[in-house]
Amino acid sequence: MSKIGIIGGGPAGVMCAIFAAQNPDNKVFILDKGIILNTLLPTGGGRCNLAYGEFDFKELAKFYPRGQKFLYSVLSRFSTENTLEFFENIGVKTYTQEDFRIFPVSDCAKDVKQALLKQIEKKNVKKLFEKVISVKKTDNSFEIVTDKTSHLFDKLVIATGGRGEGQKLAKSLGHNIIELRPALSALVTKEKDFVSVSGLSLKNISAQVFFENKKIKELKGDFLFTHTGVSGPLIYKISSYCAYCDFSEKNLLKMVFNLTGKDFNDFDKEFLEKLKNNAQKETVNVVAEYVPKNLAIAVLKKEKIDTTIKAGQLSKIHRTAISKALTMFTLNATKTVAGEEIVTAGGVELKEINPKTMESKLVEGLYFCGEVMDIDGLTGGFNLQNCWSTGYIAGNSLLTQ
Ligand SMILES: Cc1cc2nc3c(=O)[nH]c(=O)nc-3n(C[C@H](O)[C@H](O)[C@H](O)COP(=O)(O)OP(=O)(O)OC[C@H]3O[C@@H](n4cnc5c(N)ncnc54)[C@H](O)[C@@H]3O)c2cc1C
Structure with missing residues (x-):
């Protein structure tokens, strides 16, 4: 008989419990300071994007800015295919969207939560609603002190997520912790010229990101303007790859977006022709053929160009400024939007x-x-995949010991 304590009843801890409890000789306990699997409810906007339709584990691992190599081994044993099979077996049918993100057919995270809960009930996993305060290893057991009492376990699993408490427990047991940083978050920009277009989203935009005069990454995706800066899948990717860049008001993270899909010279030539052919139109309406009109207005205002000026009267300097603004649309991030990150970079080394x-x-x-x-992975189901895969492996190794 082995007594196993799992601290944290999120997707990873529950997955681990389901497999560890397959051995009737294991007595499995989940300790959670909150409600088990509640962290699953907001995932995928309530729809639970539980995996991603990439079936080659090496390719799948590339979606993780941190942990890629470690995951080769993990995902080679439990990957997308196994996840889908596991969910099918517990009664959660799934479907794959056009963008390869995988959801339950019901589009309801609650259903995924219920199906997982049913499994832990079935396997007799005990639930303790306690906050773990400290952990001590004695000769052959772990002594856990909680806000209510204390427990002794033969084996201990830390599955407390990215918020820092489990990392402190791990540190107290001698582990090194890679500094925690927000990843997958919206960014606050220095420029406030685009508040008027907040809510506007642009599709399939390419971006180059620079920090301290070095190009960090070239990325593509959708983004949207917010009242403090920018957000959306492309921005999440940028925030993830730049999680360890110390950008600030004084040391900006420069993002250069191409809103036209053409390089400056090609676009400028095309734009010149367009202006000539539409000489009597207001310039802003010509620009609005490339970007939404309210953004065209904001761009002209930022460049201090009269929005009512006729296309035929636009000076070369102003034309060049517009071509530059559209092909090298530059925003500088000062910080991430605090507390709204989807995942945490860093953790137990x-x-x-x-x-x-x-x-x-x-x-x-x-x-x-x-x-x-x-x-930590990008958006697309990768972070939950990490939970299913590492939870399965931990649970499976506890099963056989
Ligand atoms: C809004 C939002 C949407 C998301 N959408 C997706 C998505 O669609 N797809 C995807 O792949 N990922 C998504 N994620 C990320 C994903 O939810 C997380 O990566 C995942 O939940 C991590 O699981 P975990 O089990 O490691 O930790 P968590 O889910 O954070 O669970 C940890 C558990 O430990 C408990 N705990 C913590 N400290 C203690 C303590 N001291 N004592 C006792 N209990 C403790 C907590 O109460 C919690 O229940 C999203 C995240 C957010 C915030």
Whole structure:
């Protein structure tokens, strides 16, 4: 008989519990300070984007800015196919969207939560609604102190997510923690010229990102203007790849968007022709053939160009300024939008964890799964995939010990 304590009843902890409890000799406990699996409810806007339709594990691992190599081993054992099979077996049918994101057929995160809860009930996993305060390893057990009482476990799993509490527990047991940073978040920009277009979204835009005069990344996707800056899938990607750039008011993260899909010279030539052929039109209406009209107005205002000026009267300097503004539309981020990040970069250092078992290499009997580790993916179902895969591996290794 082995007594297993799992701290954290999020998707990773619950997945681990389901597999660990398959051995009737294991007595499995989930300790959670809140409501089990409530963190699943807002995922995918309430629809739960539970996986991504990439079936080659090496390709899948490329969607994780941190943890890619570690995940080769993990995903080679439990990947998209296994996730879909697992959910099918517990009664959650799934479908794949055009953009490869996978959702439950019901489009309802609550249904995924219920199906998982049913599994832990069925397997007799005990639920303890307690907040874990501290952990101590004695010779052959773990002593857990909670806000209500204390417990002894033979094996311990830390699956507390990205918010920092589990990382502190891991640190107290000797683990190194890679600094936690927000990832997948909206960005606040220095420029306030586009507040008037907040809510406007642009599709399939390419962006180059620079920090301290170095190009960090070239990315593509959709983004939208907000009242403080920018957000949306492209911005989430930028925030993720730049999670460890220390940008601020004084040290800006420069984002250069191409709103036209053409380079400056080609666009400028085309724009000149268009202006000539529409000499009697207001310039803003010619620009509005390339970007939505309210953005065209905002761009002209920023460049201090009269929005009513006729296309035929536009000076070369102003034409060049518009061509530049559309092909090299530049915004500078000063910070992420605090507290609204979707995941946390950083966590328990991966070289201290065995990817074949998820067991600590430093403390025997201690396991990790989910976002508590230094693993984070882009948007698209990758972060939950990390939970299913690492939860499965941790649970499966506990099953056989
Ligand atoms: C709004 C939003 C939408 C998202 N959408 C998606 C999506 O569609 N697809 C996707 O792949 N990912 C998505 N994510 C990310 C995904 O939800 C997380 O990566 C995932 O929930 C991490 O799971 P976890 O089990 O590691 O941790 P968590 O889900 O954070 O669960 C940790 C659990 O541990 C408990 N806990 C923490 N500390 C203690 C303590 N000291 N004692 C006891 N219990 C404790 C918490 O109460 C919690 O229940 C989204 C995230 C957010 C915020």
